[in-house]
Amino acid sequence: MTVLLDLQDVSKEFPVRLGLRKGTVSAVDGVSMEVHQGRTMGIVGESGCGKSTLARLIVGLHEVTRGSVGFEGRALGSARKRSKSLSRAVQMVFQDPSSALNPRATIGESIAFPLRVHDVPEAEVTARVNEVLEEVGLPAAYATHYPHQLSGGQKQRVNIARALALRPELVVLDEAVSALDKSIQAQILTLLADLQREHGLTYVFISHDLNVVEFVSDDVTVMYLGQVVETAPAGALYEAPMHPYTQLLLNSIPALDPEDRHGDDVGIAGEIPSPLNPPSGCRFRTRCPAATSMCATDAPRLADTGSGHLVACHLYAGSRPLGADPEAAPRPVQIDLPIQSR
Amino acid sequence: MLQIAVRRILLAIPILVGVSVIIFGLMQVLPGDPAANFITPDSSPEQIAAIRAELGLDQPLPMRYLEWLGSALTGDLGFSDARQREVASLIGQAWGNTAILAAVSAVFGLVVGIGVGILAAVRRGSLLDRALSVFSLTGLSVPSFFLAIVLMTIFAGQWQVLPAGGAVLDEGLPRAVAHLILPVLSGSLVTLAITARVTRASVIDVYGADFVQTLRAKGLSSGEVLRHVVKNAMSPVLTTSGLQIGALLGGSVLVETIFSWPGMGLLVFNAISARDLVVVQGATLVIAVTFVLVNLAVDLVQTAVDPRLRGAVA
Amino acid sequence: MSVLDVAAAPEAVQRQKEWNAAVAAAEPQSFWKETGKAFLRHRTGMAAAIVLLVLVLASAAAPLIAPYDPLVGVPADRLQHVFSSGHLLGTDEQGRDVLSRILYGGRLSLLAGFVPTIVATVLGTLIGVVSGMTGGVVAVLLMRFMDMLYGFPAVLLAIAVGAALGPGLTNTIIAVSVVFVPPVARVAEGATRRVVLQEYVEAARLTGASRWRIARSQILPNVLGDVVVYASGLVGVAMIIAASLSFLGLGSLPPNPEWGYMLNSLRGAIYVVPDVVVVPGLFIFAASVAFNLASDGLRESMDTTR
Numbered sequence: 036m037t038v039l040l041d042l043q044d045v046s047k048e049f050p051v052r053l054g055l056r057k058g059t060v061s062a063v064d065g066v067s068m069e070v071h072q073g074r075t076m077g078i079v080g081e082s083g084c085g086k087s088t089l090a091r092l093i094v095g096l097h098e099v100t101r102g103s104v105g106f107e108g109r110a111l112g113s114a115r116k117r118s119k120s121l122s123r124a125v126q127m128v129f130q131d132p133s134s135a136l137n138p139r140a141t142i143g144e145s146i147a148f149p150l151r152v153h154d155v156p157e158a159e160v161t162a163r164v165n166e167v168l169e170e171v172g173l174p175a176a177y178a179t180h181y182p183h184q185l186s187g188g189q190k191q192r193v194n195i196a197r198a199l200a201l202r203p204e205l206v207v208l209d210e211a212v213s214a215l216d217k218s219i220q221a222q223i224l225t226l227l228a229d230l231q232r233e234h235g236l237t238y239v240f241i242s243h244d245l246n247v248v249e250f251v252s253d254d255v256t257v258m259y260l261g262q263v264v265e266t267a268p269a270g271a272l273y274e275a276p277m278h279p280y281t282q283l284l285l286n287s288i289p290a291l292d293p294e295d296r297h298g299d300d301v302g303i304a305g306e307i308p309s310p311l312n313p314p315s316g317c318r319f320r321t322r323c324p325a326a327t328s329m330c331a332t333d334a335p336r337l338a339d340t341g342s343g344h345l346v347a348c349h350l351y352a353g354s355r356p357l358g359a360d361p362e363a364a365p366r367p368v369q370i371d372l373p374i375q376s377r
Numbered sequence: 378m379l380q381i382a383v384r385r386i387l388l389a390i391p392i393l394v395g396v397s398v399i400i401f402g403l404m405q406v407l408p409g410d411p412a413a414n415f416i417t418p419d420s421s422p423e424q425i426a427a428i429r430a431e432l433g434l435d436q437p438l439p440m441r442y443l444e445w446l447g448s449a450l451t452g453d454l455g456f457s458d459a460r461q462r463e464v465a466s467l468i469g470q471a472w473g474n475t476a477i478l479a480a481v482s483a484v485f486g487l488v489v490g491i492g493v494g495i496l497a498a499v500r501r502g503s504l505l506d507r508a509l510s511v512f513s514l515t516g517l518s519v520p521s522f523f524l525a526i527v528l529m530t531i532f533a534g535q536w537q538v539l540p541a542g543g544a545v546l547d548e549g550l551p552r553a554v555a556h557l558i559l560p561v562l563s564g565s566l567v568t569l570a571i572t573a574r575v576t577r578a579s580v581i582d583v584y585g586a587d588f589v590q591t592l593r594a595k596g597l598s599s600g601e602v603l604r605h606v607v608k609n610a611m612s613p614v615l616t617t618s619g620l621q622i623g624a625l626l627g628g629s630v631l632v633e634t635i636f637s638w639p640g641m642g643l644l645v646f647n648a649i650s651a652r653d654l655v656v657v658q659g660a661t662l663v664i665a666v667t668f669v670l671v672n673l674a675v676d677l678v679q680t681a682v683d684p685r686l687r688g689a690v691a
Numbered sequence: 692m693s694v695l696d697v698a699a700a701p702e703a704v705q706r707q708k709e710w711n712a713a714v715a716a717a718e719p720q721s722f723w724k725e726t727g728k729a730f731l732r733h734r735t736g737m738a739a740a741i742v743l744l745v746l747v748l749a750s751a752a753a754p755l756i757a758p759y760d761p762l763v764g765v766p767a768d769r770l771q772h773v774f775s776s777g778h779l780l781g782t783d784e785q786g787r788d789v790l791s792r793i794l795y796g797g798r799l800s801l802l803a804g805f806v807p808t809i810v811a812t813v814l815g816t817l818i819g820v821v822s823g824m825t826g827g828v829v830a831v832l833l834m835r836f837m838d839m840l841y842g843f844p845a846v847l848l849a850i851a852v853g854a855a856l857g858p859g860l861t862n863t864i865i866a867v868s869v870v871f872v873p874p875v876a877r878v879a880e881g882a883t884r885r886v887v888l889q890e891y892v893e894a895a896r897l898t899g900a901s902r903w904r905i906a907r908s909q910i911l912p913n914v915l916g917d918v919v920v921y922a923s924g925l926v927g928v929a930m931i932i933a934a935s936l937s938f939l940g941l942g943s944l945p946p947n948p949e950w951g952y953m954l955n956s957l958r959g960a961i962y963v964v965p966d967v968v969v970v971p972g973l974f975i976f977a978a979s980v981a982f983n984l985a986s987d988g989l990r991e992s993m994d995t996t997r
Contacts, residue, residue, distance in 0.1 A: 094897050114897045122899040135890040139722055139912035145891070148908065149898040176715035184720055197894070395839030403855040518979035520931045522938050523954060523972035530961050530968075627844025631935055645847075646939060649854045661851055669842045 037107075039205055039237050040070035040093065040125075045102035047088055051311065060310045062088040064261040065102070067337065070205070070254075075231070075238040077252030077269065079245060079284075083307055085261040086241045090209040093239065094127045106205070119153055126203040130210035132190035136182040142168075143178030146197045153201060167196040170233075171226060188219035192226070199230065207239045212247060224251060245288055249273050257281050260310060260318040263337055267344040277346045279323050317349065325350060325365040333359070382677055389673045396665045397449070401442045404658045445658070454659035459651050464659040467644060472663065474544050475633070475640030479625045482561045486568030486625075487618055493569070494576025494614075495607060501581060509573065516570025521628050525563035525635040532559060542637035564632045568621040575617050579610040612683050619675035623668045722916070729992035736988015739981040746978060750797030759788035761795040761948050773966045781967035783953070784960050789970055796948035799860055800975065803942075803949070804930030804982070806864050811871030812922045818872070819879025820906060820914060824887060834880060837873040845870050849932050853941045860933075860949065863942040867929050878921045882914040889913075920990045927982030934975050950975050 047063040063085040070076045078086045091097045093104060095114030104111045106125060111117055126149075129135035136145050143164050150160045165175045171192040182190055191211065198206050208227070212220040224247070231238060242248050248255060248269075255272045257265045257280065265278040276282045283303045305322040308314055314321050320330040329349050337345050338353025349355050349364050436444075448454070454464040497509040533541035539559055546553045583589070583606045592602050629642035637643070641660050648656035730736055749756065758777075764786035771782040773789075780789040818837070822830035840848065849866045856862035886892065887910065895905045934951025936942030943949035945956070953971040961968045 091893075095899075096893055096897055114899050115901075117899065119899065122897075127894070127897055129890040129894060131890055135894060137891045137895075137909055137913070140908070141719065141721075148895060148900075152898045152900045152904065174711050174715040179719040180714070180717070181720055181722070184714065184717065186714075189714070194894075201898075391835060392838050392842050395836065396842040399839060399843075400851070403851050406855040514980060514983060518927065518976055518983055520934060520951075520972065520975055520979070522935060522951075523975065526954070526958060526961065526972070527969065530965055534962055623844040624846070625844075627846035627848075627850075630846065630850060630939070634939065645850070649850070649941065657851075657854065661847065664847055665843050668844055 036071040036074070038069045039072040039107060040068075040076075040239070041105040041108075042066055042068040042089075042093075043103050043105070045089070045092060045104060046100050047085075047092055047097055048100045053311075058311055061261050061313060062310065063092065064313075066258075066261075066263050067102075068256055068263065068266065070237060070239060072204075072237055073231075073235055074253040075240055075251055077248035077255040078239065078241045078258060079243065079248045079255060080258035081243060081284075081307065083260070083310060084258040086243075086258055087209055088261075089258075090127065090207050090239070090241050094125055094207050095122070123153060123201040124204045125207070126198040126201060126205070127207040127209065128191075128194050128198045128211045131214050132187050132194060133182070133214075135194050136190060138182055141179050141181055142185070142193050145182075146178070146193065146200050149197065149201050163200060167199050168193075170199065170230065171196045187215055188222060191215060191219075191223055195223075195226070195230070199234070202234070203236070205237045205239065207241070209241045210243070211240070213242060213244065220247065227251070245285065257284070260308065260313055262318055263345075263347065264319065265344075265346050265348075266337070271342070271344050277340065277344065277351065278319075278348050279325055279350070280319050317347075323365075325367060327363060327365040329355070329359065329363045330365060381680055385673060385676055385680070389669055393666060393669055396669065397446055397662060398442065400658060400661050400665065401445060404654055405438070449659070449662065454662075455655035457648075457653055457656050459648075459653045460656070464655050467656060468641065468660055468663055471639060471641045471644045471660070474546070474638060475626070475629050475642060477546065478544075478557070478560055478564070478633070478638060478640060479622065479629060481557055482565040482625050483568065483618075483622050485561055486565035486621065487572050487614075490569040490572025491576050491614060493573040495580055495603075497573065497577045498580035498584070499603065509577075513570040513573045516566045517574075519566060521563050521567065522631045522635060524566060525559070525632055528559050528563055529635065542635075544638050544640075560632050560636045560638055563635075564625055564628055567628075568625060571617060571621060572614060576610065576614050579613045580606060583610040612679060615675055615679045615682070619672040622671050622675075626664055626668055726989075726992045729995050730988055733988040733992055735984050736992065739984035739988065742981045743978070743985060746797060746981070747801060749794055750801055753791075753794040753798060757788075757791035757794045759791045761787060761791040762946055763787065770960055770964050770967070772964055773970070780970050781964060783957055783967065787948075789953075789967055792948035792953060793950070793971065793974055796950045796953060796971070797974070799943055799947060799949040800930055800934060800951070801978070803860060803864055803867065803933035804926045804978070807867035807871055807929045807933075808922055808926045810864075810868040811875050811925070812918060814868075815872045815875025816879045816911075816914070816918050819876040819881075819918075820883050820910060822876070823880040823883025824902065824906060824910065834876070837876050840869070840873045841877075845928075846932060846935060849936060850939070850941060853936050858941055858944050860943045860947070863933050863936050866936070867932050870932070871925055871929065875918060875922060875925075879914055879918050882917040883910055886910050886913045916993055920986070920993060923986035923989050924983065927979040927986075930982070931975065931979060 045063060045066045046061070048059045048061050051058045051060050066085075066089060068076070078089065080086050088097065092099055093111070095111060095117055098113045106121060109121060111121060111125070114122065136142070140148075146164045146167060147160050150163060155163070164178055168175050168177060173189060173192055173196070177185070177189075177193075182193075185193065191214075194211075211227075212223050215223060227238070228251075230236060238251075240248065240251050252269045255267060255269050256263055257272070257278065259280050265272065265276065265281050267277075272281065273285065276285055280303075287303065303322055304324075308318070308321055314331075316332050316334050317323070317326070317330040318334075320326040323330070327349070333349070333356045335347045335349050335354035337347040338351065339345050340351055340353060347354050349359075350367055352364075355364060445455075452465055454468065456462070457464050457467060460467060493509055493513075497506045500506050529541055532539045540556050543556060545556050586609075589602060589606060592605060597605075626641075629640055630646050631642070632638065633640045633642035634646050641664055645657060645660045645664075647653075648660065730740075753761075758779075764783070766786045768778070768782050769784055769786040771778050773779070773781045775781060778788050778790065780793060783789055783792065818833055822833050824830075843851070849863075849870050852866035852869050853863055856865060892905065892909050895909050933942055934949070934954070937949045937951035938955045940952075940955070943952050945952060950971040954968070954975075957968045957971070
């Protein structure tokens with residue numbers, strides 16, 4: 036399988052003014068990730084974990100502070116600097132259907148905008164707009180309408196249509212269904228799956244909703260406070276999560292079956308630390324039931340534990356510093372809940 | 378809080394500097410040569426040059442600006458040959474009169490305006506509200522100089538009830554009030570109207586907020602709820618009040634000219650007509666500086682009163 | 692049975708098709724068209740707009756409908772009351788027909804209301820949008836300069852600039868334009884800052900479009916609403932400031948019949964023909980009321996569309 040998108044040690048820092056002093060927020064720190072052609076990579080995490088920033092780094096709305104983003108082997112810079120062919124190949128669907136469309140432009144104009152920027156001839160523009168509207172299941176007559184005349188689900192279809200207009204290869208979806216009602220979510224997810232099959236698309240699907248990510252993804256990456264803590268094929272991650280954060284996260288999903296409720300009373304202790312001053316060593320250690328002194332002094336590396344399941348945690352030998360004392364390493368803690376398989 | 382106050386004050390300084398530069402710049406453009414008063418048709422070129430040198434007109438512009446600014450900061454705003462007095466002393470005399478007029482107009486306009494606004498908001502939709510709306514609209518559409526003329530004609534001309542002009546402020550309160558009534562009414566009507574509008578809109582806005590429902594549910598009487606609402610609604614009113622005071626200061630030129638009120642406005646007007654450059658410079662500077670400081674004060678009061686404004690990072 | 696089976700059921704698909712068809716059959720509703728339609732239904736706004744239209748047309752047609760030459764006076768006929776024979780609005784202190792002077796003067800006064808507003812809107816929007824988009828040193832400097840102009844009360848600044856430039860209507864128009872650029876720039880900048888954060892602007896940026904293109908197609912159309920509403924409220928104010936300047940002798944030169952100047956020149960005759968003296972003032976007042984009502988109407992029409 037070809038690697039389409041390759042992130043290597045990507046970091047993004049934002050300067051911030053605190054009163055009269057200056058500081059930096061580390062939004063994304065040392066993220067490495069591979070996305071394979073034709074597959075869907077789900078990125079999951081709580082608010083503030085950096086997934087939206089990562090999305091924008093991939094798509095070029097922000098520039099990386101360190102590290103590199105590569106597409107088919109070529110480096111991706113910021114949106115204005117990348118070549119037209121690269122710009123065409125990587126597109127994004129935004130979260131909020133209402134604010135993602137220009138209220139003063141017709142649907143047709145919004146979809147045509149990327150085409151015109153890329154100097155597609157006018158006759159082709161109209162044809163492509165109609166084509167793409169049909170593919171997302173909207174009548175061509177909508178092209179003359181304005182966003183406020185459409186429902187939320189329809190607006191999101193338009194967003195998808197716009198992302199497809201340039202016939203990209205990779206589509207980043209940042210919380211693309213989070214703002215929709217559940218019933219509409221199902222429709223849109225089905226649509227996305229159909230489009231992926233039809234056009235051989237590769238997706239990077241970002242969400243905080245664990246159920247949706249499981250449904251949609253082939254591979255899943257879990258992020259915490261700007262870092263990747265675990266990456267695995269979806270089945271493996273949901274059935275046998277290795278990182279304590281992933282385990283706790285998956286068990287915080289409320290179960291609908293009353294007989295299945297034993298996991299509901301274990302939450303994740305503590306609060307998310309401030310990104311201005313993240314904990315030393317492993318960033319999760321302040322809330323981890325298994326943390327030890329090694330976790331405070333050494334940051335665990337993301338290491339392969341076999342068959343493509345990567346974890347960054349000192350519980351696993353691969354993540355520990357070379358020559359570390361095994362006795363100082365944390366022991367798995369019985370978190371007292373069987374992981375529910377769905 | 379102190380940090381914010383200091384920052385706002387520091388930000389006001391470049392504005393004050395800018396204001397002084399603009400005034401200085403404008404005055405350089407003013408047609409008329411300051412040396413013209415001293416040059417006669419048979420002045421020799423050497424005499425003219427000497428006069429210009431004495432007036433400091435031969436120095437480069439930035440130098441003249443700095444000299445002027447430096448003197449101004451120490452209280453020396455120049456000497457008016459037309460009036461044969463120190464500019465600072467002319468301003469000193471006039472400033473007090475304008476301050477009284479502006480202050481009374483501001484207080485009147487704001488207090489009555491707020492009252493009218495609250496009344497209209499509380500009786501929203503009623504005949505009274507609509508009548509007050511019409512009144513507000515009228516108030517802010519009337520040019521002050523027109524109103525001044527009309528009022529003067531009716532009260533000072535036809536009915537001879539009030540004096541036609543002048544400021545007699547040191548012969549007892551009744552005479553002072555009599556001289557104040559017409560100028561204050563002419564100048565403050567716009568302030569009243571705008572304040573009423575803003576207050577009404579703000580109070581209606583706050584009434585719709587969730588916390589009002591909470592207060593009612595807790596059993597507070599209408600009057601008590603109103604008190605809370607008004608307190609919260611004052612923020613936009615405060616903002617406009619700063620601008621209104623500025624408008625009063627600016628509009629003083631018109632009202633004072635019509636009523637022969639010996640204030641800064643009349644001073645500026647006469648100076649412009651007489652091409653008395655020094656006075657125009659000095660007086661405009663004082664008015665503008667006052668305006669900036671008033672706005673700064675309003676700004677600080679607002680930040681102190683409304684905790685929400687403190688969180689903003691510059 | 693999962694939710695996806697429900698969604699795929701024939702009744703659901705049919706309902707979806709009907710919904711789609713219903714929306715497709717509806718008319719496109721562009722913001723400005725809807726605002727326009729709402730304004731046409733707004734009674735006071737329309738009434739005010741009609742009054743303004745009458746004033747503008749009457750002034751424009753002054754050479755055709757004015758009964759006398761506005762600049763030529765018959766001293767024997769001076770200071771006639773309103774409704775006197777041959778002079779609907781009376782005569783002034785030099786025996787000139789007031790109606791004719793009002794008609795010709797309307798051109799000057801109304802022009803002094805519209806032109807500065809338009810100039811300030813164009814310049815202010817330019818400055819505000821550039822400043823809101825770039826946010827860098829240039830933006831800060833520009834807005835600081837605007838703040839400095841803001842440090843003057845409006846009338847005073849107009850007087851100062853007017854005095855510096857000299858009398859005459861053109862200079863008055865320039866002076867009032869200078870006064871209005873900072874507030875419009877502020878409104879434009881505020882609106883731009885808000886718009887720039889929206890996702891559709893991000894979507895446009897990600898296509899690699901140039902800043903100029905984004906400004907033109909995404910930012911400007913969404914900022915214009917706020918700016919136009921604000922500017923519409925300025926026309927009446929501009930007219931009054933210009934009239935004030937003329938009243939003080941700093942604006943339109945005599946004997947031009949600008950309404951403010953007329954008020955000043957007639958002032959001396961206030962005990963003789965108060966009804967005539969009041970005429971130019973009433974016209975300024977009426978125009979100002981009409982501008983304010985129209986502006987309010989526009990704002991309310993826009994709010995209902997949003």
